[in-house]
Amino acid sequence: MPEKLLTRYIHEPDQADITTYIRRGGYEAARRALRELTPEQIIEMVDQAGLRGRGGAGFPTGRKWRFVPKHAPVKYVVVNADEGEPGTFKDRTLMERDPHQLLEGIILASYAIGAHKAFIYLRGEFYGARRQLQRAIAQATERGFLGRNIFGSDFSLDVVLHTGAGAYIAGEETALLESLEGKRAMPRLKPPYFPAVMGLYSQPTALNNVETLCHVTQIVRHGPEWYKEQGPPVLFSVSGHVARPGLYELPLGIPLRELIFSHAGGIRGGRRFKACFPGGSSSMLLVEEHLDVPMDYESLARVGSMLGSGAVIVMDETTCMVKVIARAVEFYRDESCGKCTPCREGTVWLSQIFDRILQGRGRREDLDLLESIARNMTGTCFCPLGESVPPSLRASLLYFHDEYEAHIRTGRCNVLQPV
């Protein structure tokens, strides 16, 4: 049975305190790294562990760090703590329950790329996480784990906790940097604005998600071999119509069925499974025929979806899928930054169509129209926000066509018991 690494102590109330964290082996990895390992050795360990970014895009972390020019005079580490992907609650939990695990990962990442200043871009609504991180930073600074000459080495690092102000798009990496520079969170053009080479203030920047950096702590603490033998582990946020919603740390590649039915207790009230988003509402909807898909990057890509942020939103047989997709579209409409036309206009138009279908005023040609707008938004949006809309919309039109038909034909939902 693989051991839990990232969430091992999250139910221990005193884990957020630095004394307890140290007693349980905390900061040993950072201390050893700064005294005995070269930055290159840390990047190699992360490579060997096969770590991929857990913010949603799944880009190999070590490779990302190697893009940062070695000899650039000023470099930054920025932590994406702007968790907002619907269904995802892993980063908030990690920060509230084990903030030092993140700080240790920040020290390791900063040392690996040679940054002396790191920013945590924390979602504005995360008041509990803010309190814990403020305290954790103060404690770590007091002990000399942050600041000048960390652990008596010649490496120095300042960590600034920065608070966002409510905008889902700020979770997109280049939009996050705009926001951190005090502007509207609108994405930047890539190229040239790849954060690793032209990031914060146009300087090379390693931008990593909270969970990713917690993995880094565990990889350096235990070594990449042992880490990999534990799965490697991934955090799944499971919610919706399951008996035991919650945060699950499980090996990458666990079948979707096992995750939902063994770990999350199956569908509540003895009902049948109908559909789920496997990696947040931006990942393509999956249905019963996909239940045996292994929850890993490649397998989910093969069925047209993605592991994303690991947020599994489960829906039972009583769910009106038209309503679910309508709500998802409304979310992207409201959170669209307005920079590009397909996303700004497409989401508004889709929403109008969904509104009339749900109000019983749908037209026969609306289904073709939905399909056509989805097609025209695919590959044409400036950033992943708009691109997140078409896959699930099209999947719903494919798998739940009869539900759309019923709404249009009868003006009502034909699902047993609509939500």
Added chain:
Amino acid sequence: MDRERRLSEKAREEIRRLQGLYPQARSALLPALFVAQGEEGYLSEEALEEVAELFDLPLSEVASVASFYTLFHRRPVGRHVIHFCTNLSCMLNGAEEILAHLCRRLGIQPGETTRDGLFTVKKAECLAACDIAPMMLVDEEVYGNLTPQKVDEILGKYREEGSG
């Protein structure tokens, strides 16, 4: 004679301190807007002007930034702001009915403030607590696994504090 200032000297000092945390002072704009909002409970035109001065930015630029983010209030809000999650996981767990119950109890629609000025209710997107859906945030506190009865209890608690 200077017009009356909206930002206290303490708030100005705090904003200057925040500007010093970053290689470029402009990065402190969002944190500064939170400080300004703390003064009056919302961001008045005058407060935005004063923030703009402190950053040597045009008012239009600061107003544009402030209007982009949902946590900045451009109009006065109630003493307690309720962010009620209506996104997928909460919706699947009955958020609509609970929100309707909450609004009935307060006699307002989402986006409005009660006449006594105690509560403002806002619909919110996923607040990353889907394991305890349906959930809401009252000011800085998270309340989950909501039922109509639980909502009543929570409202009662804040009302008591308000009258106490």
